[in-house]
Amino acid sequence: MFEKFPEPSDPPKFQALQPDDLVTRIADQVVRAIGDGRLRPGEKVAEAKLARELGTSRAPAREALRLLESQGLIVSHPRRGFFVHAYDSKEMHDIYDLRECLEIHAARLALKRMTDADLARLEAQIETLHRLGRAGAAQEQVVEDYAFHRMLCELGGNGQILRIFDQLATQLRAGIAIVGRLYDDPAKIAATHDPLIAAIRARDGDRLEAELREHLEDAREHVVALYLAASVA
Amino acid sequence: MFEKFPEPSDPPKFQALQPDDLVTRIADQVVRAIGDGRLRPGEKVAEAKLARELGTSRAPAREALRLLESQGLIVSHPRRGFFVHAYDSKEMHDIYDLRECLEIHAARLALKRMTDADLARLEAQIETLHRLGRAGAAQEQVVEDYAFHRMLCELGGNGQILRIFDQLATQLRAGIAIVGRLYDDPAKIAATHDPLIAAIRARDGDRLEAELREHLEDAREHVVALYLAASVA
DNA sequence: AAAAAAGAAACTGTCGACAGTTGATTTGTC
DNA sequence: GACAAATCAACTGTCGACAGTTTCTTTTTT
Numbered sequence: 141m142f143e144k145f146p147e148p149s150d151p152p153k154f155q156a157l158q159p160d161d162l163v164t165r166i167a168d169q170v171v172r173a174i175g176d177g178r179l180r181p182g183e184k185v186a187e188a189k190l191a192r193e194l195g196t197s198r199a200p201a202r203e204a205l206r207l208l209e210s211q212g213l214i215v216s217h218p219r220r221g222f223f224v225h226a227y228d229s230k231e232m233h234d235i236y237d238l239r240e241c242l243e244i245h246a247a248r249l250a251l252k253r254m255t256d257a258d259l260a261r262l263e264a265q266i267e268t269l270h271r272l273g274r275a276g277a278a279q280e281q282v283v284e285d286y287a288f289h290r291m292l293c294e295l296g297g298n299g300q301i302l303r304i305f306d307q308l309a310t311q312l313r314a315g316i317a318i319v320g321r322l323y324d325d326p327a328k329i330a331a332t333h334d335p336l337i338a339a340i341r342a343r344d345g346d347r348l349e350a351e352l353r354e355h356l357e358d359a360r361e362h363v364v365a366l367y368l369a370a371s372v373a
Numbered sequence: 374m375f376e377k378f379p380e381p382s383d384p385p386k387f388q389a390l391q392p393d394d395l396v397t398r399i400a401d402q403v404v405r406a407i408g409d410g411r412l413r414p415g416e417k418v419a420e421a422k423l424a425r426e427l428g429t430s431r432a433p434a435r436e437a438l439r440l441l442e443s444q445g446l447i448v449s450h451p452r453r454g455f456f457v458h459a460y461d462s463k464e465m466h467d468i469y470d471l472r473e474c475l476e477i478h479a480a481r482l483a484l485k486r487m488t489d490a491d492l493a494r495l496e497a498q499i500e501t502l503h504r505l506g507r508a509g510a511a512q513e514q515v516v517e518d519y520a521f522h523r524m525l526c527e528l529g530g531n532g533q534i535l536r537i538f539d540q541l542a543t544q545l546r547a548g549i550a551i552v553g554r555l556y557d558d559p560a561k562i563a564a565t566h567d568p569l570i571a572a573i574r575a576r577d578g579d580r581l582e583a584e585l586r587e588h589l590e591d592a593r594e595h596v597v598a599l600y601l602a603a604s605v606a
Numbered sequence: 607a608a609a610a611a612a613g614a615a616a617c618t619g620t621c622g623a624c625a626g627t628t629g630a631t632t633t634g635t636c
Numbered sequence: 637g638a639c640a641a642a643t644c645a646a647c648t649g650t651c652g653a654c655a656g657t658t659t660c661t662t663t664t665t666t
Binding site: 430 | 649650651652656657658659
């Protein structure tokens with residue numbers, strides 16, 4: 141009946157998906173693609189092509205890209221399209237700088253509001269981290285690591301801070317995914333959280349701040365270095 | 374030729390605009406409408422109606438609403454539409470809490486990086502504030518007040534912080550517009566910035582932090598009270 | 607007269623289309 | 637052989653349409 145269109149020159153980077161909740165799922169696909177390197181920093185993400193590969197129309201694809209843009213992971217140039225944000229070293233440091241500022245603030249708030257049940261949840265989360273560490277499940281560990289920090293922000297009780305934290309997390313997810321593949325010693329990662337939980341248990345704000353600052357500085361070094369390495373590679 | 378459609382029950386809240394850069398301008402119209410009370414907190418903003426009133430298609434209207442959603446000014450419920458975010462007292466405090474945290478951090482960074490030219494720009498801005506205060510131009514003063522604080526964040530040099538500041542500003546703009554109409558003494562507003570600029574001139578981070586904290590606490594009280602009053606009225 | 611059911615209006619999610627742009631490719635010129 | 641002009645494919649911004657839902661209104665029932 142119809143002639144097939146000529147094969148696109150590059151192989152498709154995405155596979156099709158069903159409707160409803162399209163936007164979220166498209167966005168997720170894109171984040172994933174960035175995280176595992178199918179899309180590299182600076183690369184163009186044409187909404188037309190994206191939609192075609194996913195088997196949807198352009199509307200939800202565009203919306204998904206705008207969503208990621210609002211989180212900083214994608215940048216757009218009018219009439220020119222969307223591109224994977226190519227963070228430079230300065231920007232990565234900015235993100236961590238902001239995160240440190242936010243997370244420390246939230247953590248202090250959390251200390252004041254925390255119930256014993258909350259504390260137990262945090263401890264359980266750290267335990268999970270250790271378990272995954274022993275199992276060498278680096279990929280899952282990254283997810284649970286993130287969940288721990290998010291929990292801390294959530295316990296702070298400030299919805300706006302949580303909102304921003306999630307934005308930052310999306311931006312970091314690309315880098316984090318890379319880090320997940322490259323982390324040498326998962327057991328060590330888990331251990332770096334022990335001082336945090338100790339400070340929390342002691343309900344010592346100043347100590348928690350200091351530990352958190354150090355913890356995040358380490359993460360910053362790690363992620364920045366690896367992200368930049370991946371950008372160049 | 375064609376029968377006109379029956380008049381919409383409520384009078385239109387927007388007037389038409391020309392294409393190109395549509396999204397930004399639609400978003401701006403909506404923010405304005407919220408700011409001056411044509412749209413009240415909690416009210417529905419149907420993309421279909423919005424588009425009709427502005428004489429555009431639904432695509433850019435929807436995109437504008439999503440933009441505002443990403444900044445927190447609009448909330449959406451799937452298949453149900455967009456609504457003006459009806460902040461409660463807790464949320465307003467959260468916003469200011471976050472702002473305080475961010476702006477103080479940025480201001481400290483700014484102190485370290487500031488050149489004499491930067492300082493002069495800040496001083497000029499404060500001078501403008503005083504001038505508008507003497508002229509009793511409350512509305513313009515609000516704009517310049519905001520510009521001063523944004524400048525401070527910008528001088529901090531962290532692009533991410535500036536990005537978030539702008540998001541917060543959009544959320545506050547509704548409240549700020551109301552405040553602009555209700556501020557009793559514009560001259561006083563200008564004066565509250567003098568301690569800030571003094572601390573900046575002295576390049577005293579701790580002092581600036583203290584002054585800024587107090588300054589923002591005042592603003593918080595003011596805005597929260599007036600926003601809530603306007604929500605109920 | 608209040609509650610439930612049925613019907614109508616309006617709106618959202620998604621789609622495909624078209625005009626005008628942009629970036630890449632080819633052709634033509636010095 | 638390098639460079640400018642012309643050509644072309646692909647893409648963006650915007651639009652109108654349709655199907656399925658939600659919301660409002662009217663009608664029916666108890």
